[in-house]
Amino acid sequence: MIRIQDLTKITDYEWEIPQTFRHDMRVPVRIFATRTLLEHIASDKSLEQAVNAATLPGLVGSIVVMPDMHQGYGFPIGGVAATEFPSGVVSPGGIGYDINCGVRLLASSLQAEASAPFMNTLATLLNQYCPSGVGKEGVVNLNLPELERLMREGSRWAFKNGYATESDLARTEEGGCVEGANPAKVSDRAKTRGRTQIGSLGAGNHFIEVDWVEAVLDQDTASIFGLREGCLVVQIHCGSRGLGHQVCTDYVQDFQAAVHRYGIDLPDRELVCAPMDSPEGQAYLGAMRAAANFAFANRQLLAHSARRAFEETFSAKLKGWQLVQVYDICHNIGKIETHLVDGTRIKVCVHRKGATRAFGPGSPDLPPEYRQTGQPVLVPGSMGTASWVLAGTEMSMQNSWGSSCHGAGRMMSRSQAKHEIHGEDLRRTLEKQGIQVRAGSLTGLAEEAPSAYKDVDAVVETVVAAGIARKVARLRPLAVVKG
């Protein structure tokens, strides 16, 4: 167990585990947290997992972890690691099972107050049009050639098939399509799991949430993002469903032998990896990108379903219900990016596992309208609590591999939450707060209770104080659909 005394305090919001802490560390670990959040973090095995991640070959700079960090498997959730391209390694466990799990935010100009009488209908339609639950089938059933096309094209596939607008694509990380996807490197089993699941939400912590913009903290940036105080917005949180899970399962299995072939010694078998320029590394990158594109298309189809629910609920009654995409971000992914390291710009593979890309102003990877503001950073809360829209900063480019936090971060185990919280009671409590709840399972709802998570406001205050993001707007939930 790593104690807080083992860490070096850099500022009130940054701590470091030096490379000398353990003999096999190749780089230090940099932690963004207040003392209070650090005490939560130190109560599980996440710091130990960050130290383990610091042993990967080819790492540069530091492993960076966010204040919403918690225990995962292999890598901690909330971790960011950069390996030198192309000789460094790629680690499937450093990206996670739910490849390109992410968040999409859509905004309307419909006042929440006016929409209140229709929120019950809207929640029911969202639940009906956005299938949820593990193994649940999606809204389209694809044959194999079409699935492979979707894995190559991502959101562009959705656009060609009438599920997306050009603006949706422009306002999606990577334009909704990561180049270099290779469906031939995705197993038949993964394709079987994905073929029927496109356009579905899944289970676990995935959700669709209708919120209202409770506060705008930066009016100019909020206007550019399309956020208006008092208006409805929609968040969609999900990923690559069974397909992504199977891709990760397959390559963690395959890489068990690869680490021996490349003489890589690791403290945890979940961290297995292969050099990016090796046949094994290339195969995984191709498959991982195919799964990432599947996830982009999945969130796009869910956005299409959400728009349908909004239209049916509001079109004959109110104005301003149309949903315009603010942004779509990945928080479980590996990306080849250029970053400044010791004064030199180098290409690295940034592994983000439970961390959001947070590119600052001027980045050519952002749509033109966001190049002055920095990237929208979407930080969902936990059903009853606020969610946040932040913007990326120059400091995030310098200090955190252009990354920021991805949510509140769990602090209570699922079994503890189930024992302490009764799903039906939670539903009633949320409904008393004016939040419509549609949940596939009441025990699943209890596992995701707000009290099972850290204080999202404290997490956001930390990344803002550390300078790796800035506040734009705060959202409050009105309706939640969960698997």
Added chain:
Amino acid sequence: MVSKDSGYKEQFHTADWALHVWAASLPALFVAAARGMNNLSGAQTAQSPLVSRRFSAEAADNESLLVLFLSELVFVAEQEHLIFNKFNLKIQDSKLNVLMTGAPILSISKYIKAVTYHNLKIQKTETGFQVDIVFDV
């Protein structure tokens, strides 16, 4: 089914699920792990029709065999809505052969999404074998 000789117990994990599994023999350890996983998911199965299936795998070590075996059960539960709870299982020379019998799922609290290698190590004990397994949910 939990007894002194063989069984499973849920372990603390912040975000996912973890099991401590023990048994007198390696095959019994695999069976206990499968039953523990079924129990975590809260699956209830129909009385009939009973379904039998053979599964074989080969791997470099027993930990990999265990992940392959449990991953097969995850896949079948998700895709065919079947839970297997009776196993005639043999492990020899890093090869697994199992005849499993199960039934369609009537209800389930939560499907397991993946079986991880996180700190996975089958250990020999005085009374048999033990292992800790972390599942992605």
